[in-house]
Amino acid sequence: MQTMPSDLQETFRALADPSRREMLTRLRDSEMTIGEMAGHFPMTRAAVKKHLTILEQGNLISVHARGRERINRLEPLALKEVSGWLDYFSNFWDDKLTRLQTAVEAAEGNSK
């Protein structure tokens, strides 16, 4: 059985939830506290905090204390690792697109 870095597993797991993905897109625009994040979601602060913890376990965010607040900051390197995993398939989809484009061009050539 292939052994993948366990943190990549935690990253994929964290990305599986739509609320967490939306949290990442919000953190792309600006870091924010748990309370600020909770203001954007129809769930309790406790639930938002759980989601942020899972994002942190997936190395997708880092958390920094500022007084009694906790600043949540995007850490995009984990996303880059996911991108690297996807690259394992990229020539495959490129091939498929190439064949498709070739077929389209052939059809256009016939119609001219």
Next chain:
Amino acid sequence: MQTMPSDLQETFRALADPSRREMLTRLRDSEMTIGEMAGHFPMTRAAVKKHLTILEQGNLISVHARGRERINRLEPLALKEVSGWLDYFSNFWDDKLTRLQTAVEAAEGNSK
């Protein structure tokens, strides 16, 4: 051609399980039946079939009948859509890597 992210949720959900990700890497090398796939995993055929169904729901594979067998084939376009979602963050990690590389080069320059 812009096919907008239809149901990326099902794709992300399918990618969250390590067995399913390994199934995708196996299908990258060659399409195969349910029974063949089951030979590579320590679980029943029924469990493998469930995983393949979830991969199909995530548009990551297609299933084709061949007699009494079912051929499972990689459909990488859904992975390309995931890659597109990640691109929303790519300048972020590029920035971070650029800063890191700059710092490394500066350190090397100091040591020479």
Next chain:
DNA sequence: TTGACATAATACCAAAAGGTATCATATAAA
């Protein structure tokens, strides 16, 4: 037709996921 084989369908189970409510703790402010 009969029997073996590959898969489909269903019921069931334990554990994980996603959520709430409640209480404790640490810090800011009056």
Next chain:
DNA sequence: TTTATATGATACCTTTTGGTATTATGTCAA
């Protein structure tokens, strides 16, 4: 110091998930 605020930590509940076992269906081959 007292009080309000921001978060942490549990306990608990319901639904989903990943797995099994069992039975049914369709197809190949003798």
